[in-house]
Amino acid sequence: MRSSNERFQCAEAIVELKGELVYKRRIEKRYRVREIDERIRKERTKSEAKIISEARRKGVPTPIIVDVEEYELVMERVDGNLAKEVIDEDVSERIGEFVGILHKNGIIHGDLTTSNIMVGKDNRIYFIDFGLSFIESSTEARGVDVHVFFQSLKGTHESHEQLKESFITGYKRTFSDASQVLKRAEEIERRGRYVER
Ligand SMILES: Nc1ncnc2c1ncn2[C@@H]1O[C@H](COP(=O)(O)OP(=O)(O)O)[C@@H](O)[C@H]1O
Ligand SMILES: [Mg+2]
Secondary structure (H helix, E strand, O other): OOOOOEEEEOOOEEEEEEOOEEEEEEOOOOOOOHHHHHHHHHHHHHHHHHHHHHHHHOOOOOOOEEEEOOOEEEEEOOOEEEHHHHOOHHHHHHHHHHHHHHHHOOEEOOOOOOOOEEEEOOOOEEEOOOOOOEEOOOHHHHHHHHHHHHHHHOOOOOOHHHHHHHHHHHHHHHOOOHHHHHHHHHHHHHHHHHHHO
């Protein structure tokens, strides 16, 4: 049986899951001047569609984009669970492999948490929510992506240190600059701890 209809509202968008499809509509921000708000929403909608398709072409599973309107993306619905709910060492290692492929190809996810990755009923890993993605090949941008992922692991019940190690194994397998990025991710974590005090 197909999952039921659901609706999510976040700061940027309304996401509606209806049957086989997902409608992600960027909502008006009243604090922005109207012309600027419209331009930003159009640009982000187009850019998200482009990067989702680009990632897929490079071999990273993402939902198929069915339609792109001015402010709305229509995409295939992934039948499965959020990584957050089902992550184990095998899943984390495969996530690492795909993040390595994204980074190798100059794609930064921009919000790489276990709530933006799904594990399908087909047991494939799907990356969703490219709303904050961008094209960049700097160690810093890659390091932030990895750091954000590691932070998101801390909320899971499995030992997050183990999950982190599995991710690293996968990430190194597909991405030759992995060590440099992992070092930067550690630095970012230290910086963060320092700032929080
Ligand atoms: N293609 C999809 N298939 C299944 N569920 C999805 C899909 N896209 C989004 N969702 C669900 O909707 C939630 C919100 O979508 P997301 O793109 O992450 O937007 P945001 O985090 O900006 O609200 C996700 O966490 C996920 O539960
Ligand atoms: Mg999200």
